[in-house]
Structures are given as C-alpha cells and as structure tokens.
Amino acid sequence: MSVAASPPPRSSVRDAVNDLRYRFSIKLFLSELLSKNWMEPIVPFLLMVALIGYFSATVPNYTSLDNTQQLLRLFAEIGLVSVAMGFVLISGGIDLSVGAIFAVTNLAALILFKSWEWPVWAVALGTLAVGAFIGLINGVLVGYLKARPFLTTLVTLIILRAGFDMVSEKYAPRFAVSDIESDVWDFLGGGTILGIPTNALALLVVLIIGHVYLSRSRYGWHIMAVGSSRKAARHAGIRVERVLLGTYVLSGLLCALAGLFYAARQNSAGSDTGQGWEMQALTAVVLGGISLAGGRGTVWRAAMGAVIVFLLINGFVRLGLEGYLTMAALGAILLVAVGFDVKWAKNRGKAIQKIYVNPTRLELKQAPSIARGSASPYAENDRLSQAEVIGLGQVEGPEDVILDRQDRLYTGTREGWILRFSGPNFEHREVFARMGGRPLGLAFDKDENLVCCNGGMGVYGVTPQGEIFKITDETNRTWGKLNDDSRLRLADDLDIAPDGKIYFSEATIRYEMHSWDMDGIEGRGNGRMICYDPATRTTRTIIKNQRFPNGVCVAHDGQSVLYVSTWLCRILRYWIAGPKKGQLETVVEQLPGYPDNLNRASDGGYWLALAGIRSPAYDLAMRKPDFRLRMVKEIPRDEWLYPGLNNGCVVKLDADCQPVETYWDPTGKLHPTITSMREHKGYLYIGGLENNRIGRIKLPGADPDWTGWESYWGNKQNSRVRPTSGSGISAVS
Amino acid sequence: MSIRISQRLAVVLGAAAFAAAGAAGAAETPQPSKGGVELQQKAEALRGKTIAWVPVTLGFPLADEWTAVMKQEAEAAGMKLVVRDPGWNATAQLQAVSALIGDKVDVVVVQNPNVQLLAKELKRANENGAFVVQVNMASNHRADAFVGANFIRIGQMLGEEVIKACGKGSGTSGKVQIVQGELTATASLDQMAGLMAALNKDDTIKVVSDQAAGWDANKALDITSSVIQQHPDLCASVGFWGIMQAGAAQAIKAAGKLGKVKIYASGEGSRSDCDMIQQGLFDKFVNYNAKQQGHDIMQTINFLLQSGQKPGSLYIANFSELNWLDKETGKGDACWDLKK
Known part of the structure; x- marks a missing residue:
C-alpha cells in the first residue's frame, strides 16, 4: 500500500478562527438540551409561559397579588384532579371517574359537615376515606378482576353521577339554607398561608411529594414500569395488581382532597359539580406530555397541562367569548396542541439525531512516509504475513x-x-x-x-x-454540563x-x-x-x-x-x-x-x-x-x-x-x-x-x-x- | 335615555323661551331651572361607569332579552356593559365574576346558578367597591339589590291553580308531578316552598314525582315520560321554568295526554312561551316578563350608583310584576319578541 503524502496544510488566522468556530457549537448545546428528559414537555411548558405572559401583558392587574391568589384558588382543585388522572395514566390506565369522585366526595364532605355536623378533622378524614374507597373499587375491578380501565371507570362515572344526583336531591337544598359554620372550615376554603391559598398550598405539597414518590421511590418506579409494559413488569417481579390498585386508590384520594377543598370553598353541591372534569383533566395531562400509552410522565407535566387548560378557559371567559364558543375554541386549541405534542414526542429523537452529529475542524500535520523500501521507520513490510494463528x-x-x-x-x-x-x-x-x-x-x-x-x-x-x-x-460529573x-x-x-x-x-x-x-x-x-x-x-x-x-x-x-x-x-x-x-x-x-x-x-x-x-x-x-x-x-x-x-x-x-x-x-x-x-x-x-x-x-x-x-x-x-x-x-x- | 330626553326638553324649552322673549322684544339668554341642571349633572355622573353582567348562560330568551335591554339602556346612559357568558358552566361563571372584580368594575350583576357558588365572590365585590345586583336567582350574599320574580309567590300562584284543577271536588286523581330546576337555585328552592305550602292545604293532592331537571328540557322530558307511564292518571305537571317545562309538555303530548294532564309553568314570557300556550302545551303560565326585568335591572343600577351608599350596605328587593297567561291572554302583545 502506497500512500501519497498529504499536502502541507496551511496555517493562518482564518484557520484559527475556524478552529474556534467549530469548537463551540450551538447545535451541540441544543442537541444535548433536547435529549434531556425534562425537555420532553418543552412545548406545553412554552405554551404555559406564553399564556401567562400574554395574559399578564393584556389583562390589567393580572399578576397582582389579589388576582394571583384568586387564580390559584380556582385552579387548585382541577389541578389536584389532573394529578390524579396523571398518576393513573402513567400506570397505563385511565380514570374517567375522577370528575364524579370529585363531585361525590364534595357532596360527602358537605353532608358530613353541614348535615351530620362532624368536626372538620373528621370531615376531612371521612371525605378522604370515601374517595379512597371509590378508588379501591376501581382498583379491584381494574387490577384484580382485569377489567378494562376505560369501560370500568366509565361505568363508575355513571353510577357515581346517578348516586350523586339521588343523594344531592335529598341534601343539597339543606346545604343551601344551612347555617353551620366553622373557622377551620372557612380557613380550608378561603384561608391563606404566607399569601398562598390553602388549597393551592395543598396542591403544591401534593406535587412535591408526588414528584419524589414517582421519580425517587420504589413504588413510583413500579407505577412507571407497569405503565410501560405490564408484562415486563410482571416478569420483573412487580406485583402488578397491587400497583394498579394503589394507583386508583391514590387517584380517589387526590380527587377527594380536591372535593374537600371545593366543599369548604363553595359550600354547595350544584348538579354540575365536576361535570366534564374527567375530559378537562385528561386533556390537561395529555397536553402536559403524559403519554396516553402509559409509562411516561411526571406530576409536573400533569400540573402544567392543567395550568394551560385552566388559563385558556379562564382567558376565554375573560375575553367574553360566548359559552359554547369557549368550549369549541378550547377543543380546537387542544386538538392542535395535542397533535403537535404527539408529533413532537415522536420526532424529538429524529430531531436530536439530525443535529446531534457536530463535526469540528481538525488539522493534522503531514503524515510521515510509509513507502515500502524507504528509510522511514514506518516503511511498509510483510512481517506479519508469517504470523502464527491462535483460535x-x-x-x-x-x-x-x-x-x-x-x-x-x-x-x-x-x-x-x-x-x-x-x-x-x-x-x-x-x-x-x-x-x-x-x-x-x-x-x-x-x-x-x-x-x-x-x-x-x-x-x-x-x-x-x-x-x-x-x-x-x-466518574465525577462535569459542573455546568447539561448532559450528565x-x-x-x-x-x-x-x-x-x-x-x-x-x-x-x-x-x-x-x-x-x-x-x-x-x-x-x-x-x-x-x-x-x-x-x-x-x-x-x-x-x-x-x-x-x-x-x-x-x-x-x-x-x-x-x-x-x-x-x-x-x-x-x-x-x-x-x-x-x-x-x-x-x-x-x-x-x-x-x-x-x-x-x-x-x-x-x-x-x-x-x-x-x-x-x-x-x-x-x-x-x-x-x-x-x-x-x-x-x-x-x-x-x-x-x-x-x-x-x-x-x-x-x-x-x-x-x-x-x-x-x-x-x-x-x-x-x-x-x-x-x-x-x-x-x-x-x-x-x-x-x-x-x-x-x-x-x-x-x-x-x-x-x-x-x-x-x-x-x-x-x-x-x-x-x-x-x-x-x-x-x-x-x-x-x- | 333620560339624558337625551332632558337635553331635548331643554332645547324645546329654550326655543319656547326664546320665542316668548322674541315676542317680548328682549334679547337675554334663557336659563334652565336649577333643579334641571343638577339632575343633568347627576345623570352625567353615571357616564363611564362599568357594569359587569354574568348570567348563568346566554343563548336563551331570558338572559338574551335581559342583556339586550341592559345594553340599550346602558349605552343611552353612557355606561359600559361587559357581558360574560359562562354557558351553564358554574366554574367558568365563578372565574368570570372573580376576574371582573379584579377589573374594578362599578356594578356586578349576576344570575346565581345556586345560592352558594358566587356568594363569597359577591361579598368580595362589595369589599372592592362594586355594587352587586342579583337577578332572578339570588345567593346567600344579601346585598345590594335583588331584581326579579318573587318565586315564593309564583309557587303559591301555581299551587293555588293546581288545587283548582286537581284538588278536592275536581274528580281527578289529584296526582301532581313537579319538575324542579336546579335544586340549590333560589328560583327552584322558593317556588318549591311556595308551591308545597299551597298544595299542603289540600290533602287530596298527591305529589307523585318531585325531581330536578336542572333547567334542562331533555331531562324534563325523560323524567316526565317515565312519570306518565307510572301514573297514566296524572292530573297536573308543574315546571319551574317554561323552557324546561316544554320538555315535560312534549312528553305528555307524546303520551297522548295533552289536555288531560294540566301543564303549568313560570317563565320570562317570550314569544315561544305564548306559542306553547297557543299550541296547548302549557295550560297556565306565570309570566314575570324579562323585558320589563331588564329595564328594572338598569333602574336599580341607576339608583344604586346615585344613592351615595357604600356597596354592601343596602339590600333592596325589586320584584317583578307577575301575571297569568293562558289561551285567552297569552298572545299578541302579552309576549315579547327578542330584541335583535
């Protein structure tokens, strides 16, 4: 093999500049950024920031303490319900009964407080127990009896709604004229801690605990594993039934928490309480980037999606859009966003691939000769052709x-x-x-x-x-580097x-x-x-x-x-x-x-x-x-x-x-x-x-x-x- | 409107005075009365005020007519009317009211879907310096004015009429169906209370069904269909809102019981109500006239804004005039056509 010597490369200022230019690459940064897991919901995140920005800029006093408190207060319950839906979705299921559980637990809280006159702490425990019990029923049906979650929770939804109508017919007019009051109850419904409404604070606590639970605990990983592949999870020794049961109970609990706060805040059980929340929560979590197929998502994504949906509805209401138009516009926007998100999730990998490879400039000095018979120490020969062969x-x-x-x-x-x-x-x-x-x-x-x-x-x-x-x-992680x-x-x-x-x-x-x-x-x-x-x-x-x-x-x-x-x-x-x-x-x-x-x-x-x-x-x-x-x-x-x-x-x-x-x-x-x-x-x-x-x-x-x-x-x-x-x-x- | 009239009046008066002065040969500029100027200033003070209006929903004659009348009169007085349509969505309505309070409007006008939902926000509205006017359906917050029907009275009127038709000596089964609206809405609560107070006076009356259709005609139709099947000898069906009760009437018509089952309702008295009466779908109808109510709302707002009172300090009842509509009276001018 003879190789012609490569021409001596020129060395100039331009080369030096080029060296620099290719050493630092924005694409390199981007590709690493994109491959971060937390970049997956970047689209909903930007949408959320854009919405907040838009409303802050166009609505007077939008970011005032008062308005922020009001928004947080109104948001907290649907936020909790969305997180509940998120958990179930991550486990590979779906819980269509979240809105109904919310309504039933809201009613339960009101009955316990206004009719049975329980102390507030007992009301809280009782309400959570009701939610957990309904979740338990869902969980047993889905986890142990292997019922399809979509149909199962749809049936639960219908039954709960009917039960809600029956019971509320009896009790609701009584709440309307009830005079039972309690400072603790009012604090649950309308109080603030450090300026944060109680229910929003509860949501925040749930989010933090939920995040640690889902991303750092064994149980959370089990939920993810079951959601990703039930079969593989079973093979890995995870008790799939128990995990699913736990997830639905958790969903019921979170809905009950929302129901409790809503009861304390509104003191009413209108027949449309929680109506359509299952769809709102579902859209929210999917919009936030939790996969409908399960196994992928975080509580933050659920909350983020919920914020978007909430801000959109709130914004349309503020803009004075007529009721049916609000729903239609919301539907259209969500359709586009979900479509975009799906495309994004699907094509993110491709996008990274496209910009992942980042060639840089590398200049080699002239190679020494390998010419056969030359004086070069590298001169080509046949000394290996006689090598003994092993194995x-x-x-x-x-x-x-x-x-x-x-x-x-x-x-x-x-x-x-x-x-x-x-x-x-x-x-x-x-x-x-x-x-x-x-x-x-x-x-x-x-x-x-x-x-x-x-x-x-x-x-x-x-x-x-x-x-x-x-x-x-x-080895030790490089400080300030995006990629671990x-x-x-x-x-x-x-x-x-x-x-x-x-x-x-x-x-x-x-x-x-x-x-x-x-x-x-x-x-x-x-x-x-x-x-x-x-x-x-x-x-x-x-x-x-x-x-x-x-x-x-x-x-x-x-x-x-x-x-x-x-x-x-x-x-x-x-x-x-x-x-x-x-x-x-x-x-x-x-x-x-x-x-x-x-x-x-x-x-x-x-x-x-x-x-x-x-x-x-x-x-x-x-x-x-x-x-x-x-x-x-x-x-x-x-x-x-x-x-x-x-x-x-x-x-x-x-x-x-x-x-x-x-x-x-x-x-x-x-x-x-x-x-x-x-x-x-x-x-x-x-x-x-x-x-x-x-x-x-x-x-x-x-x-x-x-x-x-x-x-x-x-x-x-x-x-x-x-x-x-x-x-x-x-x-x- | 009042401004325009007073302006016109001033011109006319001025011209008359000028003519008189011309006749007398004097050239002095005529002066309006002291009271006239002061009234004009009072009306002027309303200019630029913002009224926020959040009904339960638009898209039905009731709230649409209110809105149309309010809009016209507010514009005439130089006030701004901000309308939000929650479309039956209580959460959206709450958010809308909440946001409007943040926008520092001068008057918050609401139709409460139930007694609790908006109560705390309305209190906050008062605290933020806005007057609160509650239309037709009140809340547990008691300020500053209620404009609308006296539903306890309507319940009584309906009850008395039911007793006439189905009570002692009527030779009927005495079976009565009640189609409630939203259980926790005052319109439903109060009509129910008034109705039952009246019906309880006659022990031959049996309430065989008492369900809430949530202001929804479809639900009323479903409920009534099954009630008719269970009680083919039903004597009367009482519904708490015409639009909703139309569903019950359709069910009764479908069962071939039209004329045999008396159908009663209360409502806003729009053209469709008169049509229902003429088609025999309603036998008797208590009309609270939404057109007039729209005007009442604006009058009450005018009053509140000029009253010099602090928001939250008054609680005025401005009840609507009620009248019966039936086949005889329920036609022509008795009903109004929706303002375009």
Missing part, C-alpha cells in the same frame, strides 16, 4: 490480548466474554468470564486480577477464579500505576460502543482520561476534552502515563510523579495512522498498534467540518467517507516513543484493524477489533523471560529503563 474462528473481535504468569492468553470478545486460551499451542479455549458489554482494554493488577475496560459498563475486574467484580462505572457525563459510556483502555491507581481512557462520552465511528466523523474532543484510586475508591476525570483517547500505558519508570489520541494521531504523556507531575505533553505529534493500544516492550520501549492508516482525502475532510456534516445528512451511511480503519501495523517505539520499526500485513487478510499487541516471553501477540483470530510472531532478540506482569509487578520492573526527561516534543495546553 482461528473461535474468537470474535479480540480487541485486546494479554497473557498471565502461567502463559495463558486472555481476550475480550464481541459477545461480552473474556476468553482464555491455554495449552502449549493455545489449543484449549474456555470462556473465562461472561462479563457482558464489550470488553476492551485489559491489564493484570498486582494480585493477578484481570482488570478490564468494558465499553458500555465501565471498569470491571475478574479474579483468577473467574469472579467478576465492579471497579467503577462512573458521570456514567462511563465507552471506557476503552487502561493501565495500572505502581501505586495501584488505574488510569483509563474513555474514548467518547457522546456516542456508544455501537456508534463509536460517528465520533470519528465528528472529530471533537469528546473523550477523557480518568483515574480510579483504589485507596479512596474514588474515580476522577483528570484530563477532559480529548479526541478519542485510546491506548493507555504506564511508562516503565512509573512516573508518567502514556496515552494516544486516535483522531489526533498523537501520543501524549501525562506525568503522575516526579517534578513534572500533573503536566501533559505531546510525545509523538504525527503518526502515519490512527493509534490504538499502547503497551510495554521488553527492551524498555513500547508497542503501538495502528488500527488504520491516514489518507490525504480523509485528512482534508477533517479540515472541512461542513463537508462532513453534509455527508452525514445527505448521503446514505455506507457511502460516507470514513477514517481508513481497515489496514494497519504494529509499531515498535523506543523508550522515548520514537518509532524504530514496524510490522505490517498490507494485505489485511490476516490482521486487519490491528488494535492491540502484547509482548510475552519473546513473542508478540496481536489482536484486532474485527478479527477472527489472534496472531503471534516470534521476536528475535527479545528477552525470552520478559512478561508484562513481571514488568509491572515482578522482577522485570524498570528493566532497561533509560531516562525519559526532555523527550517531550511540545507541551499541550
């Missing part, structure tokens, strides 16, 4: 390979397994550990535990007995310092294992270097905004950590001890290809895998972010220009990381996409992300006793170390 067809994607003190060969595979090959010719294959995720970089610690970076899971260890244990799966970046998404490679600290790279925090190639199209500094300290059991990000940090290797002297940046084609050094501690410097600035794993060699140097070779075309594309964006948007994926990650080589570096020689398989038949190599007792073992085998070549002249473990923890420590001071080419800011 052909028995291994799928051995990204990293490592050998233990007993000469057994380990590798992580696509299936999420750690395989172990043993025997004189590695003919014995066994699954050492079933880890899951995508095992990537490997290392042995002092106790001969196999420590593994796992894409999608974090950093895990396996004891020599094959027991898996978690080391870390999260504390979870490890794509831990890539690791190495262990003499003090036991694990230094590992996370290639990217914006993409997953299955879409890591998109990170290459983007070329942004999405990765980071992280350190896990076993002494304190803490994980801290030490270097942020790295462009696909990949292979990690602790230098022979244990003073620094070497790591590579795949898209920058660089080797960097981070000092962890000595006078330069904490400093970062670039060791090799221009590699001819995309570096992957980096490991120690027996002679005090290092081995570096180049997963692919740079091409002038792609180097140019990396300087043209707009071009890459158009490519991603406008042409199918299989026609995209990708970094050439199909054909690479193993580079032998000296102690200063300068290239000495290379090992190639230019055909790419035996060893395409070389991602790792490991020296062990005079042999070099070679792995590849997409390969179906592990390769081995004899290293003439290499120390036949040298093993990785001995080099780190045994009698080969600091072997043939040469001073490394002053080897840095340039400091990286």
